[in-house]
Amino acid sequence: MTEVLIIGAGPAGLAAATAARRSGARVVVLDAAEDVGGQYWRHLPAQRPAAREQVLHHGWSRFTALRRELTGVExxxxxxxxxxxxxxxxxxxxxxxxxxxxxxDREQRTFEPDALVLATGAYERTLPFPGWDLPGVFTAGAAQALAKAERVAVGRRVLVAGAGPFLLPVASSLIRTGARVVRVLEAGGWGRLGRAWTARPTELLGASHKAGELAGYVRDLARHRIPYRVATGVIAVHGRDRVEEVTVARLDAQWAPVPGTSQRVAVDAVCVSHGFLPRAELAVAAGCVTGPEGAVAVDGDCRTSVPGVFAAGEITGIGGADLALAEGTLAGTAAAGAAPTQAQRRAVLTHQRFAARLSDGHGIRPGWTGWVADDTLICRCEEVTAGELRDIATATGSRGLRSLKLSTRAGLGVCQGRVCGRSVEELLDRTTGGLLDPGRTAARPLAGLVRLGELARMQGDTE
Known part of the structure; x- marks a missing residue:
């Protein structure tokens, strides 16, 4: 019997597990959380369940069906x-x-599977701006996680900003926890959004259920009289000990602030998200080829460049839960040694087209560096500012990311560049005229925090 190991229990991992099990494989699923569901289906623990859990989740019935099918899966x-x-x-x-x-006293376990499915998801990306290290600034994902898993509102007057459709469910989640959402700000303008979402309209038929989700979010905004503004973003946050105000401004097509358009808004919390980055460190450690945006390269059956290793979900490119479910089904089937069906492959292609629109309409534009002052912290772990990054890069004349990381300490803190890595790379790339080795912030030989004592015990067990 083929032994399939799946890392990640979000939509992609659960779909892969059920597909591999149906195909006759022995399946083990690993996840760092206390329960399955991932970030998308993050929910209250079993000891304090909600009466109407489905209110805060799309596709909740799909999750419960997948969870029921995990019989026989470790x-x-x-x-x-x-x-x-x-x-x-x-x-x-x-x-x-x-x-x-x-x-x-964590238990040490080692797995040597016949096939490995990586469904590790993504990191949320937040572009730096003056004051983003103040208490009261949250990633949109963190705010939603607190709303879903703890029923906690991050503030009383909250502003949601960034780019992408994810801002809408975050605003809805905040409303349901009692927060007042004062505005939702999308950095992209109507022109770019319109071109992305109206091109080749027949391609959207396979994702027509998304229209119902959008309508629900629009109703929430209208019912609570929440303004939705495009081509607008947060360019600074102000406060003494925590957030008290934000400066928002109109953004041009490249996301550079338009002079004379800034204004201050009184809030006690800000939720910001500018998209997501594939969580690919395990794939990189395994030797998988990645693309220019850090996504793991896969073939039509979700196989990576490493024999016996498959990848599914956001790790192959940011595309949402529907694409993750389709890729997970495909990857789980192939990992178990069965032949994926044409219907499974078509489902992946349909949702990949939808994902391409996300990138076209909401992808980060280079003008964001226009709101970053020299004293703006870029690497919060090591307290490295934008000015220090630029000055050291200019003084050393280096174009190597590894040497610049060692010189500046940017990306070498506790988060290992998960929060700041891509922003550090983009700022250094502009300052140096082009880095020689971009993408190195995703190369982390140790994918998680391990105590020296744990490593010592592992060494002792092998002697």
């Missing part, structure tokens, strides 16, 4: 995969620590 939660040990002719050996993230 689910390991609280599992921190910290190393994928590369081999030349077979899938990597996966090293895991199981237990609370801050625990001292």
């Amino acid at each position: 689910i390991v939660t609280g599992a921190q995969v910290w190393l994928a040990e590369r081999h030349d002719d077979r899938p990597p050996t996966v090293h895991v620590l199981v237990g609370p993230a801050d625990g001292r």
Whole structure:
């Protein structure tokens, strides 16, 4: 029997698990959270369930159906995969620590699967701006996670800003926790959004259910009289000990602030999201080829460049839950040694077209650096400012990202560049005239935090 190991229990991982199990494989699913569902279906724990959980989730019935199908699948939660040990002719050996993230006696487990499916999802990206390190500034994903999993509002007067459709469900989640959402700001303008979403309209038929979701969000905004503004963004946050005001401004087509259009808005919390980045460090460690945006390259059956390794969901490119479900089904089927159907492949292609519109309409534009002052923190872990990045790059004359990271310390803190990495790269790329080795911030040999004592115990077990 083929043994399939799946890392990640969000939409892609759950779809892969059920497909692989149906195809006769023995399946193990690893996830760092306390329950399955991922970020998309983050929910209250079993000991304090909600009476109407489906209110805060789209596709909740699909989740419950997938969860019911996990019979016979080993689910390991609280599992921190910290190393994928590369081999030349077979899938990597996966090293895991199981237990609370801050625990001292985590269980060590090692897996050597016949096939590995990476469904590790994505990181949320927030562009830096003056004051983004103040208490009261949240990523939109963090605000939604608190709303879904804890029923906690991040503030009383909240502004939601950034780019992409994700801003709308975040605003809806905040409304349902009692927060007053004062505005929703989309950085893209109507011209760009219109071109992206009206081109080749027949391609949208396969994702027609999205219209119902959009209508629900529009109703929420209208019912609560929440202004929705395009070509507008947060360019600074102000306050003494926490957020008190934000400066918003009109943005041009390249997202540069338009002079004379800024205004201040009184808020006590800001939720910002400018999209997502594939969480690809395990794939990089395993030797998988990635594309220019950091997504893992796969073929038509979700196979990566490494034998026996498959990838599905946001790790292959940001496309939302529907694409993740379709890719997960395809990857799980192929990983189990079965032949994917043409219907499964068509479903992936349909949702990939939808994903392309997301990038075309809401992808980050280079003018954002216009709101970054020299004293704006870029790497918050190591407290490196934009001015320091530029000055050191100019003084050293270096164009190597590795050497610049060592010189500036940017990206070398606790988060290992997960928050600031891409922004650091873009600022250095402009300053140097072109980095020689972009993308290195995704290369993390250790994918998770491991105590020295844990490493020492592992060494002792092998002697």
